[in-house]
Amino acid sequence: MSLVANLFRALAVRLGALMAALGALARLAVIGGRAASSGTGTVGDRLxxxxxxPAAQRLAFTALRGLLPNLLIGTRFITSYENTGTAIVTRFGDVKEVLARDGDFAVVYGPRMRMITGGRDFFLGIDDTPDYTRDVSVMRLAMRREDVESVVRPFAARRAAERVADTPGRIDVPAELSLRVPAELVGSYFGTPGPSRQDMIDWTTILFWYLFIDLNADPDVDARAVEAAGRLRAYLDATIARRKAGSPEPRDDVLGRCLALQASGTPGTDDLAIRNNLVGLLIGAVPTTSKAACQALDQLLDRPDALASAQRAARANDDAALAAHVFEALRFNPVNPLIYRRARREATIARATLRALTVPAGTMVLAANLSAMFDPLKLAAPEEFRTDRPWDDYILWGDGLHTCFGAQVNHALIPTILKPLLQKPCLRRAAGPAGRIDPGKTPFPVHFVVEFDAGPDMEAIP
Ligand code: HEM
Structure with missing residues (x-):
């Protein structure tokens, strides 16, 4: 009996996915038609x-998931890393499969990482080798999981509350809150504040852009990245040398722990290795956190019920419930909607299914984690905003071998940055374009103004 019921359920979900795909195609046609017929700039730019x-991207993935879940295209969409063509993988199980099979689908970032470090790879660019295990292990000893509650959360909570208190009634979120707090955190917790906070924000932003977003090797991004990498390396070299000379005196921060490991003769902790590992962590930590905070807030502001419920959680100091709202909001617009890998050899994805796809060696495989998080074959009611989903439904910071090193930090840091803002009464977008995320000429939020009423803060609100 349950077999028959399961069969009907499975058919119903698949039929629903097919109908949703056809509906998505129709809506995309309307969006495309409107963009082509109105607005400024060329038709291509408008389209x-x-x-x-994000909403149009989700529609495109709904169409692909229902009609062509695994797609091979001869075109090279990414030209900044070597490849022979492109495959797009959209179902939850298949995205997980690609990220789990690091023996078949490799990270590609090596050449650009070596430009940044001026020599060796950083561990996101390294395959599953002894060097990878050594470097990750050393940095896990320096950046410990217990620091999340003892250092990261209290530091971020204090700084975020101060930033929001400094700007009564109106705040430009990236400029005044979401970039500042992670930059201040890495200054204090890593022991690497940079010559100035702004330098650290600028360097890590352009370097993240160069490594992960500059898919077509823009020469301007390249030139700015080369300059920023040189300055970041010089700053870290000088900081390491100063710390070893006793200035400031030994401190229990990430750099201090790396130097203590070096003094104890731990492999993989010479000055150069410490510098390269810090470069990777700094690039991963600052612009990503800000973008995540802005995009989560933006999605909440689009959903009055979810916003009200997130505000209740923030005011009740229910950090777990607040985090559930923030991560569910990010599901609708994650920082990385795609994670890319290159096939080391010919490989078949989703073997022995109707959607099985064999990709030739050298294919750049785009594992669409945004799409995966809307797959009705995995998630219940994926189009609904729900805060009771199992964590296993989310792929917000990678998966498999290279799952984000900062994953536990993200769980605490992003909601903590937003918390004092969400505690404010009548939180709303500023009027007009100011109240929308403005990336300027970058792929990161540069301005995004929200307003709130001056009113009682957390302690005063039940
Ligand atoms: C919202 C914030 C963040 C997002 C969205 C994010 C996203 C990601 C993603 C998608 C990956 C996997 C890349 C791939 O597989 O190709 C990754 C890896 C990584 N992230 Fe993050 N990240 C964030 C914050 C951080 C923080 C705070 C740190 C450091 C403190 C960090 C350090 C790293 C490192 C070192 C890796 C490579 C891990 C490895 O190779 O094993 N990230 N991150």
Whole structure:
């Protein structure tokens, strides 16, 4: 009996996915038609703009998931890393499969990482080798999981509350809150504040852009990245040398722990290795955290019920419930909607299914984690905003061997940055374009103004 019931359920979900795909195609056609017939700029630019909106991206993935879940295209969409063509993988199980099979689908970032470090790879660019295990292990000893509650959360809570208190009634979120807090955190917790906070923000932003987003090797991004990498290396070299000379005196921060490991003769902790590992962590930590905070807030502001419920959780100091709202909001617009890998050899994805796809060696495989998080074969009611989903439904910071090193930090840091803002009464977007995320000429939020009423803060609100 349960077999028959399961069969009907499975058919119903698949039929629903097919109907949703056809509906998505129709809606995309309407969006494309509107963009082509109105607005400024060329038709191509207008179409690109309209289709790069998160809601349009989700529609495109709904169409692909229902009709062509695993797709091989001869075109090389990414030209900044060597490849022979592109495959797009959209179902939850298949995205997980690609990220789990690091023996078949390798990280590609090596050449650009070596430009940044001026020599060796950083561990996100390294395959599953003894060097990888050594470097990750050393940095796990320096950046410990217990620090999340004892250092990261209290530090971020204090600084975020101060930033929001400094700007009564109106705040430009990236400029005044979401970039500042992680930059201040890495200054204090890593022991690497940079010559100035702004330098650290600028360097890590351009270097993240160069490594992960500059898919077509823009020469301007390249030139700015080369300059920023040189300055970051010089700053870290000088900081390491100063710390070893006793200035400031030994401190229990990430750099201090790396130097203590060096003094104890731990492998993989010479000055150069410490510098390269810190470069990777700094690039991963600052612009990503800010973008995540802005995009989560933006999604909440689009959903009055979810916003009200997130505000209740923030005011009740229910950090777990607040985090559930923030991560569910990020599901609708994650920082990385795609994670890419290159096939080391010919390989078949989703073997022995109707959607099985064999990709030739050298294919760049785009594992669409945004799409995966809307797959009705995995998630219940994926289009609904729900805060009771199992964590296993989310792929917000990678999966498999290279799952984000900062994953536990993210769980605490992003909601903590937003908490004092969400505690404010009548939180709303500023009027007009100011109240929308403005990336300027970058792929990161540069301005995003929200307003709130001056009113009682957390302690005063039940
Ligand atoms: C919202 C914030 C963040 C997002 C969205 C994010 C996203 C990601 C993603 C998608 C990956 C996997 C990349 C791949 O597999 O190709 C990754 C890896 C990584 N992230 Fe994050 N990250 C964030 C914050 C951080 C923080 C705070 C740190 C450091 C403190 C960090 C350090 C790293 C490192 C070192 C890796 C490579 C891990 C490895 O190779 O084993 N990230 N991150």
């Amino acid at each position: 690109k703009g309209a289709l790069s909106e």
